[in-house]
Amino acid sequence: MERQKTAHKPLIVAVCGDSGSGKSTLTDGMVQLFGQDSVTHICLDDYHTLDRAARMRAGITALHPCANNFPLMTEHLQRLARGETILKPVYDHRTGTFGPPEEVKPAEIIFVHGLHALFTPELRRLAHVRIYLDPEAALQQQWKIMRDSTSRGYTVEQVREQIALRRRDSRLYIQPQKRFADIIVRFYRGSLYYRTRDLAHLDVRLIEAKHAPKIDLSDVLEASHNGRKPALRLVEEVYDGVLRDVLEIDGDISHQKACELENCIWAHMQEINHLRPERLSMLGRFYVGNVLRQSDPLALTQLIILYHIIHARNRLRQSAEEEEVSGREPPASGEAVEGRGGREREPEQRS
Ligand SMILES: Nc1ncnc2c1ncn2[C@@H]1O[C@H](COP(=O)(O)OP(=O)(O)OP(=O)(O)O)[C@@H](O)[C@H]1O
Numbered sequence: 001m002e003r004q005k006t007a008h009k010p011l012i013v014a015v016c017g018d019s020g021s022g023k024s025t026l027t028d029g030m031v032q033l034f035g036q037d038s039v040t041h042i043c044l045d046d047y048h049t050l051d052r053a054a055r056m057r058a059g060i061t062a063l064h065p066c067a068n069n070f071p072l073m074t075e076h077l078q079r080l081a082r083g084e085t086i087l088k089p090v091y092d093h094r095t096g097t098f099g100p101p102e103e104v105k106p107a108e109i110i111f112v113h114g115l116h117a118l119f120t121p122e123l124r125r126l127a128h129v130r131i132y133l134d135p136e137a138a139l140q141q142q143w144k145i146m147r148d149s150t151s152r153g154y155t156v157e158q159v160r161e162q163i164a165l166r167r168r169d170s171r172l173y174i175q176p177q178k179r180f181a182d183i184i185v186r187f188y189r190g191s192l193y194y195r196t197r198d199l200a201h202l203d204v205r206l207i208e209a210k211h212a213p214k215i216d217l218s219d220v221l222e223a224s225h226n227g228r229k230p231a232l233r234l235v236e237e238v239y240d241g242v243l244r245d246v247l248e249i250d251g252d253i254s255h256q257k258a259c260e261l262e263n264c265i266w267a268h269m270q271e272i273n274h275l276r277p278e279r280l281s282m283l284g285r286f287y288v289g290n291v292l293r294q295s296d297p298l299a300l301t302q303l304i305i306l307y308h309i310i311h312a313r314n315r316l317r318q319s320a321e322e323e324e325v326s327g328r329e330p331p332a333s334g335e336a337v338e339g340r341g342g343r344e345r346e347p348e349q350r351s
């Protein structure tokens, strides 16, 4: 297998969540910002074992582990992590069938998004940054109906049926992955959404795991005061029984304030500031059917996650340099960077 010469060990960012939870929307903006040729982007839907018709015949949903090729996706991520090129299967959502495989080369940042991106211990070990998308359930349903009925060849009624059929598998196989995330991203409908019904003005919560490496947002929080209440707030909240840091972004933040806060966040990422003038408009983009829209809360969310990614990449580079100086082999992915001590609990495996 060809080995790609990358100056640094690749950093893997896993973006996990249920169907229609906003994984592609969140990830695409970050990928476009770097430029499609500068990062590697994998969607794990390509590792389905059955096409749409075969799944229907077998009475299995795409969320069930048996409908996905875990050995192949794991091997491919291991290879990319080693700097090797892979030949990846391709699943075409427009037709519900597989297309010809495609060659994928590793870049220094590898985005992996999918239903099961944090499902196995090995997938979690490979990921340096672990994100889980957990929008309000009614919102996710609205998003999925809109997307599947405009670009995946389903009628609205068929999408509703699919959602009902998948509920059990989502609870058993997808949602338990939440507990392995460094950051859970929760979009939800707040007061401005209810006044305007505009998806560009959703509220967001970024819920951090206790073990998640911290980034310094103190100046951003300071700048977020706008007279009444801050547009960005860091609070402590009990989530899934655990007290966590939660960063709240107000859906009614003004565009001017959002730009001001974005400036503050960019100032923390000097390494990628050259990307900014040309590609700034890539952040916050989402589709309502076929119509392209822009959302300030989404752009801020993507920028904060980018800040985490750049922070993780710097730590990875630093630990690689230290290993080189000490003459030891660099340790494998996630744990080396995060310095996580404890063992993870497994998602519940039921069938
Ligand atoms: N942050 C957001 N703000 C507004 N709308 C959003 C947002 N995220 C997603 N959406 C809407 O939800 C739809 C589905 O999102 P997306 O395709 O990103 O989900 P996904 O998790 O990648 O789904 P799948 O796993 O089924 O491919 C989008 O086409 C868009 O209309």
Ligand SMILES: O=C(CO)[C@H](O)[C@H](O)COP(=O)(O)O
Binding pocket: 018, 019, 020, 045, 051, 052, 062, 063, 092, 093, 094, 096, 115, 152
């Ligand atoms: O849960 C999903 C993630 O995108 C899809 O439904 C799954 O990939 C199957 O795709 P399709 O419904 O287009 O056959």
